[in-house]
Amino acid sequence: MSDFPSQQQDKFVLRLPDGMRDRIKSVADKNGRSMNAEIIRVLDATFPILPKEIEEALGMLGNATIAMGEQHANYDQDQVRAIIRESCETILDWANPKDTD
Incomplete structure (x- = not known):
């Protein structure tokens, strides 16, 4: 059993086109976020939970x-x-x- 909640969350392997990882990393660094947090931010904006x-x-x-x-x-x-x-x-x-x- 894990001591970290993030290890219990859903995981999804994703293939990125050439250069996209670097673009995500660059934007994440500028925004002071991890790459994961930056991707989640974009996904949340695109797929909001509707009331x-x-x-x-x-x-x-x-x-x-x-x-x-x-x-x-x-x-x-x-x-x-x-x-x-x-x-x-x-x-x-x-x-x-x-x-x-």
């Missing part, structure tokens, strides 16, 4: 979009439009927080 309400809004938006595309008689188009509008507002509010100062 549950945003995941739900995206799911509702996807379902409503499918319903609009099908234009099935069982779907109330005004209700579907309202769901789309509400879902988009939730996502935009999250993406563009208003200052509370």
